[in-house]
Amino acid sequence: MNRTAQIGGKIPAQPGPQDGSEPADRDGSRPADSVIPGAGPAPRPGERATVRLRDTGPEEPPRYAPEWLELREPADAAARAQELLDPLRIRLANQPGKAGLAIHDLGCGTGSMGRWLAPRLDGAQHWILHDRDPYLLHFAAVASPRSAADGSRVSVETRRGDVARLTPDALAGASLVTASALLDVLTREEIETFADACTGAGCPALLTLSVAGRVELTPSDPMDEEITEAFNAHQRRGGLLGPDAITVACEAFSERGATVRVNPSPWRLGPDQAALTAQWLRGWVGAAVEERPELKARAERYLQERMAACEAGELHVVVHHSDLLALSRPTGGAS
Numbered sequence: 001m002n003r004t005a006q007i008g009g010k011i012p013a014q015p016g017p018q019d020g021s022e023p024a025d026r027d028g029s030r031p032a033d034s035v036i037p038g039a040g041p042a043p044r045p046g047e048r049a050t051v052r053l054r055d056t057g058p059e060e061p062p063r064y065a066p067e068w069l070e071l072r073e074p075a076d077a078a079a080r081a082q083e084l085l086d087p088l089r090i091r092l093a094n095q096p097g098k099a100g101l102a103i104h105d106l107g108c109g110t111g112s113m114g115r116w117l118a119p120r121l122d123g124a125q126h127w128i129l130h131d132r133d134p135y136l137l138h139f140a141a142v143a144s145p146r147s148a149a150d151g152s153r154v155s156v157e158t159r160r161g162d163v164a165r166l167t168p169d170a171l172a173g174a175s176l177v178t179a180s181a182l183l184d185v186l187t188r189e190e191i192e193t194f195a196d197a198c199t200g201a202g203c204p205a206l207l208t209l210s211v212a213g214r215v216e217l218t219p220s221d222p223m224d225e226e227i228t229e230a231f232n233a234h235q236r237r238g239g240l241l242g243p244d245a246i247t248v249a250c251e252a253f254s255e256r257g258a259t260v261r262v263n264p265s266p267w268r269l270g271p272d273q274a275a276l277t278a279q280w281l282r283g284w285v286g287a288a289v290e291e292r293p294e295l296k297a298r299a300e301r302y303l304q305e306r307m308a309a310c311e312a313g314e315l316h317v318v319v320h321h322s323d324l325l326a327l328s329r330p331t332g333g334a335s
Contacts, residue, residue, distance in 0.1 A: 213243025
């Protein structure tokens with residue numbers, strides 16, 4: 001992988017080791033059978049690197065490698081629900097007194113949400129990128145788009161902080177809040193706090209790629225369901241919502257008067273996405289075994305067979321996600 005920082009689509013890789021458990025080779029690559037940090041289970045239950053939701057000490061290293069975020073970005077872009085964009089555009093066009101759009105991207109990672117959404121919206125945009133990882137914030141700013149759909153200017157700023165502690169004041173003047181793959185690493189209380197902030201500020205929220213807890217593999221295998229159940233249980237560790245997050249978020253926003261729409265946004269992985277499929281498989285099975293260690297021997301055989309099918313171009317996977325658009329009631333008397 002090219003380690004040189006570039007602008008215009010290529011995400012620079014994070015310098016130095018990604019974590020303390022799996023050093024990179026001298027050329028910067030990783031062993032073929034290793035899991036890129038972020039693709040597999042987090043070292044501590046209930047934690048993710050790009051959105052560190054709880055204080056765990058200043059020395060804790062990041063656990064989302066830019067390599068993983070770059071690997072999944074095309075699949076994320078293809079999966080996001082385009083059907084939610086028209087109602088969002090209508091809402092943004094009707095916002096009163098706005099010279100341009102102020103968009104907060106929560107847990108932005110390397111900025112893939114901005115690269116997907118900014119060129120699909122008209123008008124000048126100022127993106128405020130939030131993350132706990134300073135490396136990823138730097139990459140997100142460097143590789144952000146510079147123009148909107150109509151050629152208007154796109155600018156960015158970065159803010160390092162904890163997105164679980166947002167308040168309506170922090171979102172004052174916001175036109176839109178976005179996030180990708182965020183809701184499932186929140187607790188019920190954190191989602192309610194998040195919904196309070198968005199609805200209190202009267203701004204819409206576009207929240208994409210929340211895990212739905214369903215996976216389809218072709219050809220099927222008797223262990224598919226068992227691994228899925230164990231993985232889903234792993235996602236719920238430490239009070240996190242995992243595949244229940246989208247339902248809880250819908251309820252939280254609706255109870256606060258927002259109009260909510262949900263659309264499916266599945267990853268559809270085939271031979272052309274073999275590298276992503278392989279990393280996803282290792283992480284998916286690894287999390288299941290971490291949750292249920294008694295699966296280890298059978299899971300190792302299962303993974304070997306699945307990896308062989310992936311390498312042969314014979315494996316197809318659908319990983320189900322959901323996208324949510326919450327249109328909060330505007331503040332200030334706007335309709």
